[in-house]
Amino acid sequence: MMFCLLVAESALILDQFLFSHDAAKELKEAISKKNLELVYLYDLNPVDEIWKESRPKPPNNPIRVHDMKYAGLDVASKLSSLRAELVGTGASAIVISMLDEVAWLLNLRGSDVPHSPVMYAYLIVEVDGAKLFVDNSKVTKEVMDHLKNASVELRPYDSILSEIRRLAAQGAQLWLDTSSVNAAIVETYKSALDKYRSNLGSKGKIKNKRYDESNGLSEGPSGVYMRSPISLAKALKNPAELEGMQNCHLRDAAALAQFWCWLEEEIHNNVELTEVDVADKLLEFRAKKEGFLDTSFDTISGSGANGAIIHYRAEIGSCSVVDPNKLFLLDSGAQYIDGTTDITRTVHFGEPTAREKECFTRVLKGHIALDQAVFPENTPGFVLDAFARSSLWKIGLDYRHGTGHGVGAALNVHEGPQSISYRYGNTTPLQKGMIVSNEPGYYEDHAFGIRIENLLHVQEINTPNRYGGIEYLGFEKLTFFPIQVSPLVEGSARQWLWNNTRVIHKQ
Numbered sequence: 001m002m003f004c005l006l007v008a009e010s011a012l013i014l015d016q017f018l019f020s021h022d023a024a025k026e027l028k029e030a031i032s033k034k035n036l037e038l039v040y041l042y043d044l045n046p047v048d049e050i051w052k053e054s055r056p057k058p059p060n061n062p063i064r065v066h067d068m069k070y071a072g073l074d075v076a077s078k079l080s081s082l083r084a085e086l087v088g089t090g091a092s093a094i095v096i097s098m099l100d101e102v103a104w105l106l107n108l109r110g111s112d113v114p115h116s117p118v119m120y121a122y123l124i125v126e127v128d129g130a131k132l133f134v135d136n137s138k139v140t141k142e143v144m145d146h147l148k149n150a151s152v153e154l155r156p157y158d159s160i161l162s163e164i165r166r167l168a169a170q171g172a173q174l175w176l177d178t179s180s181v182n183a184a185i186v187e188t189y190k191s192a193l194d195k196y197r198s199n200l201g202s203k204g205k206i207k208n209k210r211y212d213e214s215n216g217l218s219e220g221p222s223g224v225y226m227r228s229p230i231s232l233a234k235a236l237k238n239p240a241e242l243e244g245m246q247n248c249h250l251r252d253a254a255a256l257a258q259f260w261c262w263l264e265e266e267i268h269n270n271v272e273l274t275e276v277d278v279a280d281k282l283l284e285f286r287a288k289k290e291g292f293l294d295t296s297f298d299t300i301s302g303s304g305a306n307g308a309i310i311h312y313r314a315e316i317g318s319c320s321v322v323d324p325n326k327l328f329l330l331d332s333g334a335q336y337i338d339g340t341t342d343i344t345r346t347v348h349f350g351e352p353t354a355r356e357k358e359c360f361t362r363v364l365k366g367h368i369a370l371d372q373a374v375f376p377e378n379t380p381g382f383v384l385d386a387f388a389r390s391s392l393w394k395i396g397l398d399y400r401h402g403t404g405h406g407v408g409a410a411l412n413v414h415e416g417p418q419s420i421s422y423r424y425g426n427t428t429p430l431q432k433g434m435i436v437s438n439e440p441g442y443y444e445d446h447a448f449g450i451r452i453e454n455l456l457h458v459q460e461i462n463t464p465n466r467y468g469g470i471e472y473l474g475f476e477k478l479t480f481f482p483i484q485v486s487p488l489v490e491g492s493a494r495q496w497l498w499n500n501t502r503v504i505h506k507q
Helices: 021-032 046-054 075-089 099-106 141-149 157-169 183-198 230-235 239-268 275-287 304-308 354-371 381-393 492-500
Strands: 004-007 011-015 037-041 093-096 122-126 129-133 152-155 174-176 292-295 300-303 328-332 334-336 343-347 404-406 415-420 435-438 441-444 448-451 454-461 472-477
Touching: 011 021, 021 037, 021 183, 075 093, 075 099, 075 122, 075 230, 093 099, 099 122, 099 230, 122 157, 129 157, 141 152, 152 157, 157 174, 157 183, 174 183, 230 415, 239 275, 239 334, 239 343, 239 454, 275 292, 275 300, 275 328, 300 304, 304 328, 304 441, 304 448, 328 448, 343 448, 354 381, 354 435, 354 441, 354 448, 354 454, 354 472, 381 415, 415 435
Parallel strands: 011 037, 093 174, 129 152
Antiparallel strands: 004 011, 093 122, 122 129, 292 334, 300 328, 328 343, 404 415, 404 435, 435 454, 441 448, 454 472
C-alpha cells in the first residue's frame, strides 16, 4: 500500500519502504515545483498504528525448492557468476530486493504474491558469503538444507536495515539498483556511509582493509549505483528453462483446446454465460493439468465493448454476458511448476462484420510480421515494434500499448529488461534465450477489442549470408494453440495460419 499524507499543505510524508529510491527522487523533484517538501518516515507508519492488531497478517506459506531439472543451473554457479560481476565493478556486496531475482538466483519459489511464485525477501550477496532476509516460518527443512549447501545464511526479514548499517560501518561498497531497491535501504546506506567517512582518520586513511583497500579506494566508499546484473542473466533462459516452458505450453494448449470446445458448444446451445463464468471454467480445465499452480495474472475476459478495455477485469454483478454476435477477447495465463504461459485469443461465434474482419486481419498480419522477423544481433526491441503495427498504420489505425514484454520461466509473467515497444528508451538488445510476447491489437471504443498473443523465444537463424560477420536472430513459437480463421479476410494471413498451426499432443 502506498502512503503519502499532505501535512499543513506544505509537505508530503512518504513511507520509504513502499517506493524505490528512483521513484521517491522523481516524486520529490515533482512536488518541489509546487513548493512542497517530501518528508521520509523513519520509524512507524501512522497507518500501521491505526491498524494495530486488525492489520492482516503477512503471508506465511512455505517456500519450496525449484528443482534443478527446471532451473538448469545450480545456486553455486549463479552466485559465482554474480560475484565475478561484483569484483569487476569494485563492489563488495550487492543488495537484491526484486522478488523474482531473489527466487531465480537461489532456485526457490514461493506464493506470497498472487499469480507470481515468489516470496517476500531481501538478499545480500557478498564476495565471500550471502544472507537471505526472510520470515523463518516459511523455511522448511528442505529449503534450509538447500540454502546451507549454497552457503547462504538466514536472517530475519525485518533486520535488513541493521545489516545495511553494519556493512556501511565496515566500509562496504554496496551495489544498489536504485530503480528497484527501496528508498529506505538507499537512504540508510548513504546516512551510514556519511558517519563512516566522518570517522576516518585525519589523513583519510580507510580503516577497514577487507572492503576498501581491495577496491582501491582512498577516500572511502560511496556505493555502486547500477542496474542489477541478475535481470539480464535471468532473462537469458538456459536449455532446461526453455524445455520447461515448451512442456508447460503443450499442457496449457491441451487445456485451452478442451476449454474452447466446451465454450463453443455452450454458446451454440444458447447457454447464457457471463465473462466471469468463462474465466472460471478456463481455470477448471487448467487446474486439471499436471504441474498447475496458479493463474499468471487475472484473466481478461471481455465480450464486445469490454474487449476494448485493454486491462479489463470482469467481476461478478457487473460483468457482461458473452454475446455470440460480438467479438470475444480472452487474455489468460498460468503458472506451472516448470514454466509460465500467457496467451490471448479473439474469437467470434457467429459472422463478424466487414469492419471486424478487416481489423482482425490487420492485427494478425502484424502478428505474423513480428513472428517471422529476422534481425541482426544487438537489435533492441523497439526497432521491431513497427513490424507489428505496419498493417494497421496503412489505414490510420494503431494501439496504445507495447507489442511485447519479457516472460519469466516459472516466474513473473512480466519481466525485463527486454521489451518490444514504441517506447524507444529501452535499448536492451534481444538476445538468444530471451522470451517475449507478440501481442499486437486494435481497440475500437464502445464496440470491440482485438488482441492476438503468442509467446516466442529468441534463437539464432541460419541465414545464407552474415553481413558484417555477425549473427542473425529470429523467433521460435512457444505457444501451441491455434488462431481462429473465421474473422479473417481471405488472403495470405489465412494461408499462413494453416501453414503454421502447431500440433497439440494429447496431454
